[in-house]
Every structure is written in C-alpha cells, then in structure tokens.
Amino acid sequence: MTQSKEIKQIKLPAEYQAEEQKKSSNIDRRRFMNYTGWVGILGGLGVALLGFLRFLFPRVLFEPRTVFKAGSPNEYAVGAVDTRYLQSERVYIVRENNGFYALSGICTHLGCTPAWLSSENKFKCPCHGSGFKRSGINFEGPAPRPLERLKINLAEDGQLLIDKGKLFRQEKDEWDKPEAFLYL
Amino acid sequence: MRGLKEKFNLEQLKNNLINSQVWRSMFRHGYEDTPRNRVLMVVDNLWLHLHPTKIRRHAIRIRFTWCMGGITFLLFLYLTVTGVILMFYYRPVGEYAYADMKFLEFDAPFGMFMRNMHRWAAHAMVIAVWLHMLRVFMTGSYKQPREFNWVIGVLLLTVTLLLSFTGYLLPWDQLAMWAVTVGTNMARATPLLGSEGPFADFVGVTPRLDARSALLGGTIVGPPTLLRFYVLHCIVIPLIASVLMMVHFWRIRKDGGISGPL
Numbered sequence: 001m002t003q004s005k006e007i008k009q010i011k012l013p014a015e016y017q018a019e020e021q022k023k024s025s026n027i028d029r030r031r032f033m034n035y036t037g038w039v040g041i042l043g044g045l046g047v048a049l050l051g052f053l054r055f056l057f058p059r060v061l062f063e064p065r066t067v068f069k070a071g072s073p074n075e076y077a078v079g080a081v082d083t084r085y086l087q088s089e090r091v092y093i094v095r096e097n098n099g100f101y102a103l104s105g106i107c108t109h110l111g112c113t114p115a116w117l118s119s120e121n122k123f124k125c126p127c128h129g130s131g132f133k134r135s136g137i138n139f140e141g142p143a144p145r146p147l148e149r150l151k152i153n154l155a156e157d158g159q160l161l162i163d164k165g166k167l168f169r170q171e172k173d174e175w176d177k178p179e180a181f182l183y184l
Numbered sequence: 185m186r187g188l189k190e191k192f193n194l195e196q197l198k199n200n201l202i203n204s205q206v207w208r209s210m211f212r213h214g215y216e217d218t219p220r221n222r223v224l225m226v227v228d229n230l231w232l233h234l235h236p237t238k239i240r241r242h243a244i245r246i247r248f249t250w251c252m253g254g255i256t257f258l259l260f261l262y263l264t265v266t267g268v269i270l271m272f273y274y275r276p277v278g279e280y281a282y283a284d285m286k287f288l289e290f291d292a293p294f295g296m297f298m299r300n301m302h303r304w305a306a307h308a309m310v311i312a313v314w315l316h317m318l319r320v321f322m323t324g325s326y327k328q329p330r331e332f333n334w335v336i337g338v339l340l341l342t343v344t345l346l347l348s349f350t351g352y353l354l355p356w357d358q359l360a361m362w363a364v365t366v367g368t369n370m371a372r373a374t375p376l377l378g379s380e381g382p383f384a385d386f387v388g389v390t391p392r393l394d395a396r397s398a399l400l401g402g403t404i405v406g407p408p409t410l411l412r413f414y415v416l417h418c419i420v421i422p423l424i425a426s427v428l429m430m431v432h433f434w435r436i437r438k439d440g441g442i443s444g445p446l
Contacts, residue, residue, distance in 0.1 A: 053398075056398045056401070057392075057393055057397065057398065058401065058402075058408075061402045061403065061408075062402075062406075062407075062408075063402055063403060063404055063406060064404075110365070110366040110369045110370070111365045111366060111369040112362060112365070112366070127362070127366065
C-alpha cells in the first residue's frame with residue numbers, strides 16, 4: 001500500500017525573483033565578509049593555541065645531568081650486581097667476566113624501581129611485582145619488556161662513564177651495539 | 185510602653201525596607217504566594233533560574249535519586265572553599281610544598297581540619313559521582329531525551345578523576361611522587377601523542393616532546409610538574425568542571441526535570 005504524496009513546488013513571483021537576483025551581489029559580499037571574519041577569528045585563535053602548545057615545552061630543563069662517573073672498573077667484583085649507584089642515579093652496574101653493562105633501575109611497566117634480590121638472582125619491582133633476570137630480561141609480572149641498558153664506556157681518567165640519556169633496548173636488538181656493553 | 189511599640193513597629197520597619205528603592209532594585213517581585221509570582225521569583229533570579237519553577241512530587245523521592253548529583257555538587261562546593269583556604273599557605277614550589285603541607289597540618293589553626301575536609305570531600309566526591317552514574321544507569325535516566333546530558337556527565341566524571349589525580353601530587357611526598365610517576369608513565373602509551381604509543385615513529389614524538397612531557401614540564405616528575413599540576417588542579421580543571429556543570433544542570437531542566445520512576 002503506497003500512498004504517493006504530491007509535493008507542491010512553491011514558485012516565487014517573477015518580480016520577486018528578479019529583485020532577489022539584484023540583491024544577490026550584496027549577499028555575496030556579506031557572505032564573503034562573514035567568511036573572512038570567521039577565518040580571521042578562528043585562524044587567530046588557532047595560531048594562539050599552537051603557540052600555547054609550544055609554550056608547554058620549555059627550551060631549557062633544569063633536571064639532573066644524565067652522565068656520571070662510576071669509579072674505577074677494578075672496584076667491582078666479577079659476577080656481582082652492584083647497587084652503589086642505585087640510590088643516587090637509579091642505575092645497576094653489572095660486572096661480568098668479560099666486561100660491564102649498566103641497567104636502568106626504572107621498571108618498564110610503570111616506572112618504579114625494581115630491587116635486586118641476590119638470593120633469588122632477580123630484580124623484583126615492589127609496585128606491581130614485575131621480575132627481571134640479571135641480564136635485564138623480564139620473566140614475570142606485568143612488565144612488557146626488558147629493563148633498558150645504558151650507554152657505558154671508559155672516561156679519560158679510566159673511570160666508568162655512564163650516560164643515562166642513551167638507552168639500549170633488547171627488543172630492538174640494541175644490546176649488541178658497542179656502547180651497550182663495555183668489554184674489558 | 186505603647187509609645188515604644190509604635191516607635192519600633194517591626195511590621196512597619198519590614199514594610200519600609202521591602203518597599204525601599206534599594207530593596208526593590210534587587211528583588212523585583214514581592215512575596216505574594218501566587219503561581220505566577222513564584223515562577224517570576226525563580227526565573228528572575230540568577231542563582232535560582234537554573235532550578236525548575238515546579239517539580240514533580242517523585243523528584244524529591246530520596247530512594248529514587250539518592251540525591252547523588254546534589255551531594256556531588258555540594259562536595260564540589262566544599263572542595264572549592266576548603267581548597268581556596270589551603271591556597272593561603274600552600275606554595276607549589278619544590279622546596280616549599282612538602283613543608284607547607286606539614287605547616288598546614290601542624291601549625292596553622294584549623295589547618296589540619298581544612299586539609300582533612302578537602303581530602304575526605306575529594307574521596308567522597310569520586311564515590312558520589314560513581315554512585316550518581318550508577319543510579320542514572322539503573323533507572324534508565326540516560327535514555328532519550330537525556331542522552332546528551334549523559335555524555336556531559338561522562339565528561340564530568342573524567343574531569344572529577346583528573347581533579348583527584350592532579351591533587352594527589354600536591355602534598356609532594358613519596359606517595360604523591362610515585363603515584364604520579366606511574367600515572368604519567370601511562371601517557372607515554374598515548375596513541376599518536378605518546379613517545380611509546382602507537383604511531384609514535386610516524387608522528388615523530390620523542391620523550392622530550394610528547395604528551396607525557398607536556399604534563400610533566402620536562403622528562404621527570406620534578407618541580408615543574410608540581411607547578412603544572414597545581415595550575416591544572418586549582419584553575420584549569422575547576423573552570424572546565426564549572427562550565428560543564430552549568431550545562432549539566434541546565435539540561436536537566438530542559439530535558440524535562442529529574443526523570444520519574446519507570
């Protein structure tokens with residue numbers, strides 16, 4: 001059952017149409033002014049917003065330096081996970097038979113500091129229970145990836161030099177890079 | 185005695201006051217108890233005009249609404265007042281913030297009371313907002329024509345949680361530091377805007393220039409973070425919340441008042 005409804009077309013009187021056409025140039029100008037006005041206002045606000053967003057990122061940060069010297073290599077016992085720079089720098093320094101690597105003490109889950117449990121031979125995060133082997137590989141808990149290793153080499157005076165600003169990630173195959181492990 | 189009573193005729197004094205130009209300039213309508221006058225008194229008053237001029241009987245049934253929206257708003261007012269009072273002593277500077285919190289706690293008269301009021305009202309507001317949402321959901325009050333106000337309400341819920349989160353850092357103790365460390369680390373995983381989130385390489389965000397560093401004002405939770413969270417907590421988010429609340433309350437009225445039992 002379809003009921004067709006007739007739609008009545010409303011026709012404007014001829015003279016009214018002519019008048020409209022005369023007016024149309026005026027309306028175009030008004031439309032143009034309206035448009036440019038809004039473009040100006042929104043454009044200005046947009047630029048101000050971009051400026052504010054850039055304002056949120058200062059050019060200089062007053063944060064602790066990322067590079068520190070960690071003493072002479074022969075101060076470290078072979079096979080030990082050293083915690084002497086944990087409190088001040090949040091870095092674990094591990095001495096293996098053939099060299100050193102530095103592990104960041106920042107949990108890859110949500111940034112707490114995993115503790116080294118030497119009896120269990122693992123790092124354990126107190127916040128949500130993530131566990132990492134001494135190599136830094138994650139094996140339990142919510143941490144999604146291994147601890148980061150930090151750039152390590154020798155300073156001119158023979159001390160260990162560690163840069164926390166340069167990270168090496170195992171999942172990106174960066175642990176094989178020369179500065180991620182110091183061969184001695 | 186009689187003369188005294190004529191001199192201090194309270195009825196006369198009241199009439200003089202109410203009919204004075206000063207009074208009439210503030211309150212246009214008298215107290216005449218007619219439906220029309222009652223409507224006019226509500227509509228012509230800035231503070232009352234959001235209120236409905238009349239409500240249905242069921243709207244004041246506590247077992248239907250739990251009055252959770254009203255309680256939430258009342259708690260917001262508490263938090264505004266106690267928060268402003270705390271601002272008289274608190275300095276959002278790395279060196280001072282923790283000491284000022286202690287000062288408020290132990291040295292400022294009623295400081296501990298104000299701080300506890302602020303803290304408990306904050307906890308209560310989060311709970312009340314959830315219960316309000318639960319009530320609206322369970323009574324089906326989110327349905328047409330109130331679906332837009334439900335969306336405003338979800339935004340208000342988010343804003344409440346953000347207020348709670350930004351306020352958490354301000355005592356500047358270990359709990360605050362680590363809670364915000366954990367919280368802002370989640371921002372790393374923001375799609376497009378987080379340095380470790382999806383499409384980070386495509387957008388080109390770095391740890392120095394991403395959503396997290398915008399929140400922190402740097403790359404670690406430090407004094408710039410404290411100041412930033414303070415401004416967000418005391419000015420930016422309350423303003424957003426106030427605007428949303430105005431819309432929320434106005435829409436309740438425009439959508440036909442508090443919804444009735446189904």
